[in-house]
Amino acid sequence: MGQYCQVCGARTESRCVDGRTRDxxxxCGEISYAQWKVSAGVRVVNDGKILLVKRSHEPYQGKWHMPAGYVEIDEEPAQAAQREAREETGLTVRVEKLVDCYLDTDDPRGNVIILLYDASVVDGEVTPSDETEAVEFFSPDEVANLQLAGESAEKELNDWLNMVGKQ
Ligand SMILES: [Zn+2]
Known part of the structure; x- marks a missing residue:
């Protein structure tokens, strides 16, 4: 595996611990537990259209998803959702309430729990960033043909379509 101990820096090895393989x-015998990463995102709807961004890098290059990203260690998830929205879309949003928690187990960077918040635009202009090739609002009919960035992006969008009665 080529991993190093986070406590003492020595090499680790795979061993069976409590019935699971762990590093x-x-x-020093420190056990490394593989855990979920935490991400936060926003569901922004304007005039009945949903805000989506198109990724400019792998993984999921050229695929669409609601703005989201990893929660920094010194942020609360709702703050991270607002920051990611601004970075990825140029829009300042007000985060309202938690929609749901989505799971992504097909991301090569690791399994992610995404906390998705309803949010509304308060300021700013749509401006794609380095991470986003495009930023657009789509009607429920328009999203049908989009290529989405993995299972969580699909679930998030399906839940929204169900809510607005389009699926
Ligand atoms: Zn160690």
Missing amino acids: VCRD
Whole structure:
């Protein structure tokens, strides 16, 4: 595996611990537990259209999803959702309430829990960033043919379509 212990820096090895394979430090015995990453995103609807961004990098290059990104260690998820929205779309949003928690287990960067919030635009102009090739609002009919960035993007959009009675 070529992993190093986060406590002492020595090499780790795969061992069976409590019935699961885990990385264990050869020197100090520290066990590394594979855990979920946490991401936060926004569901922004304007005039009945949903805000989506198109990724400019792999993974999911050229695929669409609601603005979202990893929660920094010194942020609350709702703050992270607002920050990611601004970075990825140029729009300042007000985060309203938690929609749901979505799971992504097909992302090569690791399994992610996405906390998705309803949010509304308060300021700014749509401006794609380095991460986003395009930023657009789509009607329920228009999203049908879009290529989406994995299972969580599909679930998020399906839930919205169900809510607005389009599926
Ligand atoms: Zn160690």
